Amino acid sequence: MTILVTGATGRVGRHVVQQLIDRGAKVRVLVRDPAKADFPTRVEIAKGDLLDLDALRSAFKGVKTLFLLNAVAGDEFTQALVTLNIARECGVDRVVYLSVLHADRFVNVPHFAVKSGAERMIRQMGFSATILRPAYFIDNELMIKDVVLQHGVYPMPIGGKGVAMVDARDIAEVAALELIRRDQAPGLLPVETLNLVGPDTLTGADVAAIWSDVLGRPIVYGGDDPSGFEQSVSAFMPKWMAYEMRLMAERYVSDGMVPEAGDVARLTTILGRPLRSYRAFANAVVASTSRA
Secondary structure (H helix, E strand, O other), X not given: OEEEEXXXXXXXXXXXXXXXXXXOOOEEEEEOOHHHOOOOOOOEEEEOOOOOHHHHHHHOOOEEEEEEOOOOOOOHHHXXXXXXXXXXXOOOOEEEEEOOOOOOOOOOOHHHHHHHHHHHHHHHOOOEEEEEXXXXXXXXXXXXXXXXXXXXXXXXXXXXXXXXXXXHHHHHHHHHHHHHXXXXXXXXXXXXXXXXXXXXXXXXXXXXXXXXXXXXXXXXXOOOOOHHHHHHHOOOOOHHHHHHHHHHHHHHHHHOEOOOOOHHHHHHHHHOOOOOOHHHHHHHHHHHHHHO
């Protein structure tokens, strides 16, 4: 059977596709623009989006396992619910869903609340599912690396409680392993939730200290006030989304994004290797900047 991957051209989805290919899985991707689907020829391309019902029904032919990743959008909840309904209608009964850590707690943040609702639907509809709950992506930091490198400030208001940032490649590898495990199971497996975290839970000051060490010069933490962050990101995203990012940052400051006991050990066992660290990311950024 074929595994259908949504969100396949994004940071996580692209790695999921490659991980599945490396493990010999038959993969189909649903993409809006096939011209951007730069995948090996063995990957099947289905054109459409999560609100295109005809395209969804076509994409689900011969599929029993779905990787559902839908990006933050004004209609994200509708996308998720429509896709799950059409999947069930087409006989798909195995799902790996990319949610977010603390989806059930940070309910005032729209995309967290959306994912919590989708999780509830997955459970109540009887899917055999793995719900992946990643923490903040280390890869998000590419958006602010120039501020760090050029102005000596780490600007993300992540607070002092700590955030267990996770590498998108680690997320994707766990997703691929779960997709294959469920796809190959002779029967439906029970619903399982996995928190996807990095090896270190870092405060804003911790991250600034890592950058200071890697760069060999002082980098300061910009502080916990998310209002400036909202203004900055509104320059390149819709204002409603910038406000949503502010709400998320406020929860980082007030609550943190802290793993549960055993999360890191569990992921290390699943992957059979250590999790990728923030320090490794910072070193890679500096190395690539030096080469440029």
